[in-house]
Amino acid sequence: MSCGNCFECDNCYGVCPRNAITELGPGKGFAIDLDYGKGCGLCTVECPSGAIDMVPEE
Numbered sequence: 001m002s003c004g005n006c007f008e009c010d011n012c013y014g015v016c017p018r019n020a021i022t023e024l025g026p027g028k029g030f031a032i033d034l035d036y037g038k039g040c041g042l043c044t045v046e047c048p049s050g051a052i053d054m055v056p057e058e
């Protein structure tokens with residue numbers, strides 16, 4: 001079970017239309033550059049484990 005935990009399937013990395021997601025390497029997860037992202041939510045929808053939450057920008 002991996003609910004809520006990233007298991008490095010690369011889905012979010014592959015679907016981001018802005019290339020805002022960077023792979024940090026095996027076991028290190030991913031970084032999302034909030035200045036490049038456009039808030040489309042694709043990564044959140046496509047994540048099979050629900051590991052990505054979208055929150056309003058302050």
Ligand code: SF4
Pocket residue numbers: 015016017018019020021032036037038039040041042043044
């Ligand atoms: S919400 Fe941002 S990081 Fe996620 S897919 Fe869209 S542009 Fe990329």
Ligand code: SF4
Pocket residue numbers: 005006007008009010011012013030046047048049050051052
């Ligand atoms: S889609 Fe979800 S599980 Fe897959 S790499 Fe991205 S955050 Fe991790």
